[in-house]
Amino acid sequence: MKKSALLFLLFILVLMGCETEGVTGDVTTDDSTFESDSSEGGIDSGNGETEGEQGEAGRITAAEWNDLENWDFWQNLTNSEEFSSMAELWGFYSQRRISVKVNDQFGIPLNNVKVEIRNENADSFWISRTDNSGTAELWPGIYEEENLESSDLELYVNDVLSKKPVLYFSEGVNEIVYTGNNNVSKRVELSFIVDATGSMADELEFLKDDLKDVIARVKNGNSALNIFTSTVFYRDEGDDYVTRHSAFTEDINSTLQFINQQRADGGGDFPEAVHSAMNVALNDLQWSGNAKTRIAFLLLDAPPHKELQVIGQIRNSVKIASEKGIKLIPVTASGINKETEFLMRYFSIATNGTYVFITDDSGIGNPHLEASVGEYEVELLNDLMVRLIRKYSE
Numbered sequence: 001m002k003k004s005a006l007l008f009l010l011f012i013l014v015l016m017g018c019e020t021e022g023v024t025g026d027v028t029t030d031d032s033t034f035e036s037d038s039s040e041g042g043i044d045s046g047n048g049e050t051e052g053e054q055g056e057a058g059r060i061t062a063a064e065w066n067d068l069e070n071w072d073f074w075q076n077l078t079n080s081e082e083f084s085s086m087a088e089l090w091g092f093y094s095q096r097r098i099s100v101k102v103n104d105q106f107g108i109p110l111n112n113v114k115v116e117i118r119n120e121n122a123d124s125f126w127i128s129r130t131d132n133s134g135t136a137e138l139w140p141g142i143y144e145e146e147n148l149e150s151s152d153l154e155l156y157v158n159d160v161l162s163k164k165p166v167l168y169f170s171e172g173v174n175e176i177v178y179t180g181n182n183n184v185s186k187r188v189e190l191s192f193i194v195d196a197t198g199s200m201a202d203e204l205e206f207l208k209d210d211l212k213d214v215i216a217r218v219k220n221g222n223s224a225l226n227i228f229t230s231t232v233f234y235r236d237e238g239d240d241y242v243t244r245h246s247a248f249t250e251d252i253n254s255t256l257q258f259i260n261q262q263r264a265d266g267g268g269d270f271p272e273a274v275h276s277a278m279n280v281a282l283n284d285l286q287w288s289g290n291a292k293t294r295i296a297f298l299l300l301d302a303p304p305h306k307e308l309q310v311i312g313q314i315r316n317s318v319k320i321a322s323e324k325g326i327k328l329i330p331v332t333a334s335g336i337n338k339e340t341e342f343l344m345r346y347f348s349i350a351t352n353g354t355y356v357f358i359t360d361d362s363g364i365g366n367p368h369l370e371a372s373v374g375e376y377e378v379e380l381l382n383d384l385m386v387r388l389i390r391k392y393s394e
Helices: 002-017 067-078 086-090 198-218 252-260 274-284 308-324 338-350 381-391
Strands: 061-065 098-103 114-119 124-129 135-138 153-157 174-177 187-195 226-234 243-249 293-300 327-332 355-358
Touching: 061 381, 067 338, 086 338, 098 114, 098 153, 114 135, 124 135, 124 308, 153 174, 187 274, 226 252, 226 274, 243 252, 243 274, 274 293, 274 308, 293 381, 308 327, 308 338, 327 338, 327 381, 338 355, 355 381
Parallel strands: 098 174, 187 226, 187 293, 293 327, 327 355
Antiparallel strands: 061 355, 098 135, 114 124, 114 153, 226 243
């Protein structure tokens, strides 16, 4: 249900925007420089008050399921007869998990520390960066079904070899005390990758009318963090465009105005150009090397094309996200199937993220696929996304 996804994309942008004073940044697309249109982007009345109807915000329901925090459940699920084929289908083999926890000498978690797993010949398997809890996940051989003994692996922390033996998750967490310099700022980077095919048309117009109500809820918010946002809208090959993006900016209103200019069209077949959107988001957007938090929300209701070359590009994008310390957090709407659900969960697992799915509890939109997860709590989608942003940036 693309309506749900886009609605709360804007909810979150407005919320974070009202919690920080911004410096205007440039907003660009793949084919032109975007210029603000006051008739499209008018969000504040100018005197701190909001106008229009209220009471429509916060209606879409969703839930979160974190497979990394429910690892036994995930292993049992992927080994079951019903879903054991998913790993081979997408080429993700998640059984070789290496979890790393990095603290300083006082036991304080260290953020944005580079961790890497290599073999004895110094060939790199996987790179990641610790998040605000000091944790990172490494996946040697994630794209190959092979046996790798932990005794043949070496762990590097900020390019320095750890003398401790490497442990797979079944053996424990690799706890590291790091006393070197660590470069991290108060910058929080949030990118929203959004399917903009045909069924999105009515949703975007509704969002424009609904923004002021959201601002009213969060007007008094406060944050010491520097919030930067960006977007990537995508369709499919043969449409008017495949991807269109706005660069990272601290001016939240610029991001909102760019979103307001978007129109839904194109698509038609089930798969869409997810691989192209991820490539733009991870390679064309300028992610900071010292950011405290990097999150890319992927809002979609259709999978990528199931072609060998496309799947290869998808897997490479996931690896790049991990190397840059970007958490991929899919938000799936109505229309997805089980194959898409599992691919999205592979994304979140490989990048130390989490999985979000819209539910039927609100009664809005088409029926949603029942996720293959354990017991979960239903929340309002906007509250859920704000909770996740705060969790990973506190």
